[in-house]
Amino acid sequence: MDLLERDSALADLDALLADTAGGGRIAVVSGEAGAGKSSLATAFAAAAGPRAWVLWGACDPLLTPRALGPLHDIAREVGGALRERIAAGERSAVFDALLDALDGPRQRRRPVVVMEDLHWADEATLDLVAFLGRRLAVLRVLLVITYRDDEIGPDHQLRTVLAGLPRTLVRRFPLAPLSVQAVDELARRAGRASSSVYAVTGGNPLLVTEVLAATDSAVPATVRDLVLSRLSALSPEGREAAGFVAVVPSQAEPALLASRGAGVEECLAGGVLSATADGVAYRHELLRRAVEQELSPVRRAALHADVLAQLAARAGVDPARLVHHAHHAGDAAAVLRWAPVAAVRAAGVGANKQAAAHYELALRHAAGAPAAERAELLEAYATVAYLAGQIVEALEARRQALTLREQAGDTVRIGENLRWVSRLSWWRGYTRQARQAGVRAVEVLESIAPGPQLAMAYSNLSQLHMLAGEATAIEWGERAIDLARHFGDLDTEVHALVNVGSTRMERDPGQGGAELERAHALAAAAGLDDHATRALANKACQAVEWCDFDIAEDVLERVLNFAEARDLDGYVRHLLGYRAAMQLARGDWAGAQADAETAMSGPERPGPSRSTAQVALGKLRARRGDPDAVDILFKAEGPAYEADEVQFVGPVSTGLAEYYWIAGDPARAAAEARRGYELAERFGHAWFAGQLAYWQWRAGEPIPVTELIALPYRLLIEGDWRGAAAEWERRGCAYARAEALSCGDEEATAEALRIVDGLGAVGTARRLRAELRDKGAKVPRGPRPATAAHPTGLTARQREVLTLLAEGLSNADIAARLTLSAKTVDHHVSAVLGKLGVPSRGQAAAAARRLGLLAPR
Structure with a gap:
């Protein structure tokens, strides 16, 4: 055609x-x-x-x-x-x-x-x-x-x-689809009336081709009718060959067709099949399926069994093909033989979802298999399901395997499965159950001679204590390291080193950060990609939580590059959520939105793993005055509080407190802040405690000032709004600086409004102006609607930077002209390039001139 x-x-x-x-x-x-x-x-x-x-x-x-x-x-x-x-x-x-x-x-x-x-x-x-x-x-x-x-x-x-x-x-x-005119033209060339062709094909090129190629002048109503009309003209040998090729997806190679040569030749001559580079096939998958569906179940199963027998006798056949034909042939023994082989091959190249599907199929055929074999299948399935992000399925499989191992009295495997149940329960958000299973794993494995399994059980407990902000993580981690080194178990050793370094970083960022860098280097050199990524991820995420954004930016860039190069999608999404939080704090709201939406894309997953991204997007939309902001925050709320860890509860609690303050409900804002403050205080997390103390204070509730509260929040609560604003400016956080300035005198409040207006924070600006009106103070006029809804999403400051950039000024010159730090200008330039969708400063200047974005000088 x-x-x-x-x-x-x-x-x-x-x-x-x-x-x-x-x-x-x-x-x-x-x-x-x-x-x-x-x-x-x-x-x-x-x-x-x-x-x-x-x-x-x-x-x-x-x-x-x-x-x-x-x-x-x-x-x-x-x-x-x-x-x-x-x-x-x-x-x-x-x-x-x-x-x-x-x-x-x-x-x-x-x-x-x-x-x-x-x-x-x-x-x-x-x-x-x-x-x-x-x-x-x-x-x-x-x-x-x-x-x-x-x-x-x-x-x-x-x-x-x-x-x-x-x-x-x-x-x-x-x-x-093809237009009516195009179908008419093709029908004219074929010498056929066109009126009914378009009606039954809708302009679908494949169907048009098949209809016009049919010998019968009548127009078939369906693909099935097209195919059956072709098959009816074939001999029994031709129909047999057509049916055989129909159960072989994609194409049938010559070795499969040796006994059906004459029938295949007839199908080729009649246009039912087409020759390919490596065999024969239907011209389209729709046609193959139409023939396959016309086969009786008994005939279809027999043909699949025939293909399976031929493929299994040859070396080098992809086991996924063998599994396909074994399943459709109803051959349970062949499925049990080949599905685990296909799963191992799929997992070896990172196709963990496909590996899980193969194991799941094998388990459906394993009801009569020995208990030990079923337990091994369940454990293998659970491992790849975990790697594929199927946490619920992995946890259930581990529990079933644990039951089988307990019935057999296999102490080592009982301990291993308990440790996995612990880890998967944490991912699911079941923190208490994770701790219980982790303790049981240690108790079971300590009842027999020490081995590598006990070392990993120690490290698992160390990780749980680390995630809970408990110093005992170091003790458990050091036990794991000593035992792992005794057995030469580098995998467990590095796992524990990451836990210990992460715990030390909470108390001494310099020492802990250095330990995590060493753990990353050791793991990367050994090809332990998961541990290598976790080491840098923990360092980056803590730096974001502690508002140390210069360190966070550097480590996030390195770990994202590392994880993306190894296609560790789960880590990438987790880290994008934290980068979104950093970009939100630094004023790159377009970047924050893009990262948060990417982190949240894909199928829903249980547990709190998306909460950081959800909170970043929820805060952004609340500040912009979007009505759906609270819905996003509510999605994060349940899993975060169920997990009961400050890394999840802290962001959700601050996000909801800020939302209700912007919405004009200070009592609800204070209640949400109190809800999370107790946990932050118990964990000793200065920055979450500081944010939540600030929102209680901002909502009108007295809050005792302690050394636990991070410096800029402590300064603000104590009345030093200038010091707090200066501290936020040093950290490159425009919005937080505006929050501090809004607590100051008339000039400072006006500057705060200029900042939030420039960021497009319509909701926040509305709330600040309402506060000023309540105080009887002068209310500065807001931006014109055209400015607030700038089509490129550039803030006022970014438009200033773009104008100077187009004049050829370097970042250092721009910083001097605008009285900003060079680092802050770097962030603004990156945001400008991203929002304009260009890779270079020169192209940004060209785009600015083309779009009329340059401010008059």
């Missing part, structure tokens, strides 16, 4: 390929099934000809997708190190080998990587797309990805991956 109404898309793809001379680009092609995504990609590849080196990979509609399915296809084309490493299953080495293959000499043809049908992609493939997206700026590569936009729901991981791709590199190609 001619690609009518796709000329524009082809031209744009060609332009993107040409544009890769300056760096990588991404084409995202979407549409319903049959919209012509593959046809467009194929036509583009043919038109690119000798200018492009096209590498093609596709995802398969298997029961559980193959791990890195498209990359296996690409590796066959590339060969060399990539093919060797993907066979070995080492994820980081595989990704690096792909980069090496793509990063060739400039005179080489430009690589075009096509990944089709990402709606069926496994977790590792989606991680690969995100991995490439972060590195394409320095590669001369065009990445073309296709997916069915009607088959991914709002919680599909592909949506998160697409949202995280660099916006400046992405061009989207949503493929609309």
